[in-house]
Amino acid sequence: MKRTPLHSVHVELGAKMTPFAGFEMPVVYSGIKEEHMAVRNSVGIFDVSHMGEFIIRGREALDLVQKISSNDASKLKIGDAQYSCMPNDQGGIVDDLIVYRLPEDRCSEGEQAFMLVVNASNIEKDWSWIESHNTYDTKMINISDHSALLAIQGPKATETLQQLTDINLSEIGFYTFVKGAIAGIDNVLISATGYTGSGGFELYVDNKDAVDLWHKVMEAGKQHGITPCGLGARDTLRLEMGYCLYGNDIDDNTSPLEAGLGWITKLKKEADFNSKSLFIQQKEDGIKRKLVGLVVHDRRVPRKGYELVNESEEVIGEVTSGTQSPMLDVPVGMGYVDAQYSKSGTPIKIKLRKKLIDAEVKRPPFVEIKK
Numbered sequence: 001m002k003r004t005p006l007h008s009v010h011v012e013l014g015a016k017m018t019p020f021a022g023f024e025m026p027v028v029y030s031g032i033k034e035e036h037m038a039v040r041n042s043v044g045i046f047d048v049s050h051m052g053e054f055i056i057r058g059r060e061a062l063d064l065v066q067k068i069s070s071n072d073a074s075k076l077k078i079g080d081a082q083y084s085c086m087p088n089d090q091g092g093i094v095d096d097l098i099v100y101r102l103p104e105d106r107c108s109e110g111e112q113a114f115m116l117v118v119n120a121s122n123i124e125k126d127w128s129w130i131e132s133h134n135t136y137d138t139k140m141i142n143i144s145d146h147s148a149l150l151a152i153q154g155p156k157a158t159e160t161l162q163q164l165t166d167i168n169l170s171e172i173g174f175y176t177f178v179k180g181a182i183a184g185i186d187n188v189l190i191s192a193t194g195y196t197g198s199g200g201f202e203l204y205v206d207n208k209d210a211v212d213l214w215h216k217v218m219e220a221g222k223q224h225g226i227t228p229c230g231l232g233a234r235d236t237l238r239l240e241m242g243y244c245l246y247g248n249d250i251d252d253n254t255s256p257l258e259a260g261l262g263w264i265t266k267l268k269k270e271a272d273f274n275s276k277s278l279f280i281q282q283k284e285d286g287i288k289r290k291l292v293g294l295v296v297h298d299r300r301v302p303r304k305g306y307e308l309v310n311e312s313e314e315v316i317g318e319v320t321s322g323t324q325s326p327m328l329d330v331p332v333g334m335g336y337v338d339a340q341y342s343k344s345g346t347p348i349k350i351k352l353r354k355k356l357i358d359a360e361v362k363r364p365p366f367v368e369i370k371k
Helices: 007-012 032-041 061-068 120-132 157-162 207-220 231-241 276-285
Strands: 016-020 023-028 044-047 052-058 081-087 093-101 112-118 138-142 147-153 177-182 185-191 200-206 227-229 289-296 307-309 315-324 331-338 347-352 355-362
Touching: 007 207, 023 231, 032 044, 032 227, 032 231, 044 207, 052 061, 052 120, 061 112, 061 120, 061 138, 081 120, 093 120, 112 120, 120 138, 147 157, 147 207, 157 200, 157 207, 185 207, 200 207, 231 315, 231 331, 289 315, 289 347, 315 347, 331 355
Parallel strands: 044 227
Antiparallel strands: 016 023, 044 147, 052 112, 052 138, 081 093, 093 112, 147 200, 177 185, 185 200, 289 331, 289 355, 307 315, 307 347, 315 331, 347 355
16 A cells, blocks of 8 residues: 655644545544644645646657547647546546646757646556657657645745745636746646645655645634644535546546547547547437436435436436535535436436435536635
8 A cells, every 4th residue: 555755744733544545534533523624724735746747858859649548638838737538449537537738848859748637547548558658759658656736825824835935826827827936845836726626736845845845834724723734624625616526537538529529529639539530420410318416405425326217217327426515505416417418407326235315417516616
């Protein structure tokens, strides 16, 4: 079992640890609801160092990124980030990821550099997949084991971090980044991204600097009641926003078009990419099933694999994710349904053993967030 560079910090804080994607990770510290609400109302800090990072560098680096990703990386300027997915050859998804267009200070003339940030559970699979498509003049470097990642999220994230840097953080636009000094640590990649919907930053640092950075951020956030947050709150936060989780809502057998990720699937980009022709055909033929949000009219939480049925009790789909929304205090979830039932407001039933629970389709996000 791997450990992140912050493992000792979590143990010291009394976090409940759990195995996740081959890592021993904090699932909860003080309580999922308390951690969740801290991010929604003030600021929380997460260790997400289990995520994978690959550097793609070379004269044809863009060609490789374009081949393996569905979004259009040619639109990226240095300092831009882009949400994307890696389709497989059968119209499914190898992984979803963030693509960063890096500065070219470490590049030779004519080279470009990108960083791909991938899910922890898919690091080896993704590396092999990209490597199998690297027929280009491009070098791949897996820096996952050398990089730590802290997510500082919530409406008070900027105020908290601004105390630690001369960089004007309010000028870093959503899905852009800068590299610079923060908390006395040089060369930190400061990215205005996150998986919570409450705004904030993700900080990429060398392993050796992770503990120092954590403590300095905690000290800076004291006045705002900064709260360490585990994977439990990370999941409830992303679910309130309707963000996909790989392995639940998307996987090797789900199409990005079915999953509502058509906006990152650029069928008109010049470069060819895996399954592009399949997706074009799928769009022309019409999507047969769609990923939808679900609001439950009951106290019971829908779980992955529960069947979804219509008024006639015919199976029309299944739940992929579910939780109790701390903001709404009702259960919410996501699941795939036959396309005819995907309109917001459509009544639907969730099969829980021999009982049927009333729910309705709702387009996420389920909550309105202040940032």
